[in-house]
Amino acid sequence: MGVSGSNSTDQLGTIGSHAPVLGIDIGGGSVKTAVLIDGHAVAQTVGPRDRPITELLDRLVASAVGEHQIVAVGAGIAGLVDARNGQFLWGPHLSDQPIHIARFLDSLIECHVVDNDANFAAYAEWATGSASDHRVALTVSVGTGIGAGLVVEGAIWRGSAFAGEVGHMRLTETELACPCGRSGCWETLVSGRQLGLEAGRLGLSPTAEALAAAARGGSQQAVDVLRLAGDWLGVGITNLIMALDPSVVVIAGGVSGAGGLILDAAREQIASGLPGAGHRPDVEIVPAAHGRWAAAVGAALFAARRLTGLERSEEKRQSE
Numbered sequence: 162m163g164v165s166g167s168n169s170t171d172q173l174g175t176i177g178s179h180a181p182v183l184g185i186d187i188g189g190g191s192v193k194t195a196v197l198i199d200g201h202a203v204a205q206t207v208g209p210r211d212r213p214i215t216e217l218l219d220r221l222v223a224s225a226v227g228e229h230q231i232v233a234v235g236a237g238i239a240g241l242v243d244a245r246n247g248q249f250l251w252g253p254h255l256s257d258q259p260i261h262i263a264r265f266l267d268s269l270i271e272c273h274v275v276d277n278d279a280n281f282a283a284y285a286e287w288a289t290g291s292a293s294d295h296r297v298a299l300t301v302s303v304g305t306g307i308g309a310g311l312v313v314e315g316a317i318w319r320g321s322a323f324a325g326e327v328g329h330m331r332l333t334e335t336e337l338a339c340p341c342g343r344s345g346c347w348e349t350l351v352s353g354r355q356l357g358l359e360a361g362r363l364g365l366s367p368t369a370e371a372l373a374a375a376a377r378g379g380s381q382q383a384v385d386v387l388r389l390a391g392d393w394l395g396v397g398i399t400n401l402i403m404a405l406d407p408s409v410v411v412i413a414g415g416v417s418g419a420g421g422l423i424l425d426a427a428r429e430q431i432a433s434g435l436p437g438a439g440h441r442p443d444v445e446i447v448p449a450a451h452g453r454w455a456a457a458v459g460a461a462l463f464a465a466r467r468l469t470g471l472e473r474s475e476e477k478r479q480s481e
């Protein structure tokens with residue numbers, strides 16, 4: 162996959178620096194796209210995830226080629242993604258059947274890159290968002306579920322392959338069922354899916370957005386639900402800070418739209434719950450500059466890097 166070897170680096174650099182690129186974020190509940198030129202979004206779309214992943218990719222790539230003449234695609238997908246081979250393996254909100262995304266994209270466009278959606282979100286926030294200038298930047302994406310991405314000195318940290326599946330850290334003994342098949346996972350306590358269920362119980366439209374709107378409208382019940390979710394967000398982030406020691410934690414994804422309604426409680430929980438807090442540097446907890454678009458923007462930025470060969474040379478350097 163990727164750029165053909167027959168072009169010179171100079172040509173690719175020229176193409177890559179100004180050519181339109183498409184980022185696609187396939188999440189548990191929705192599909193977002195961003196078309197970037199020179200790093201700036203010129204078009205963004207959001208729609209339901211209403212058909213199989215390959216059909217979505219087929220439609221979105223064809224549309225962006227036709228409308229914007231895009232020349233590279235980044236596809237971010239929620240779940241276990243083998244970025245090296247461009248293969249989706251498993252995602253509790255999407256499918257338990259492996260899909261060779263890169264092989265499918267080969268039939269649509271020459272230059273493409275595939276990764277976990279939270280990794281792309283983390284890259285976007287490090288490259289052009291709230292985590293720029295940070296050496297160790299953690300981005301926690303709270304959408305339908307929770308995923309995290311860690312960028313260390315400008316490179317996505319993958320572990321052996323699948324680092325960042327933090328939504329399925331078990332944080333409670335209760336029997337809250339998770340789509341992964343277990344119970345008590347972090348994302349059963351705070352996620353778009355969970356807040357949607359809570360909104361439904363309050364008689365609202367079953368979305369996190371409806372819950373946040375009700376809270377802003379003065380509903381104490383909605384405020385309390387969001388505060389509790391924020392507490393749990395803080396508990397999970399505290400654990401991640403202890404394990405990874407980032408200098409910044411960025412909150413991205415759809416739920417980040419609730420802003421201070423959730424983030425204030427999370428910050429208080431971290432300030433009071435982080436062991437040795439007075440003896441370590443403060444960790445900034447900040448909303449994503451790219452908000453719910455972070456993964457789509459990061460996918461497009463990474464596609465641009467693949468186009469210019471930057472990302473390939475970095476991979477080579479890391480494997481040496």
Ligand SMILES: [Zn+2]
Pocket residue numbers: 328329339340341342343344346
């Ligand atoms: Zn789970």
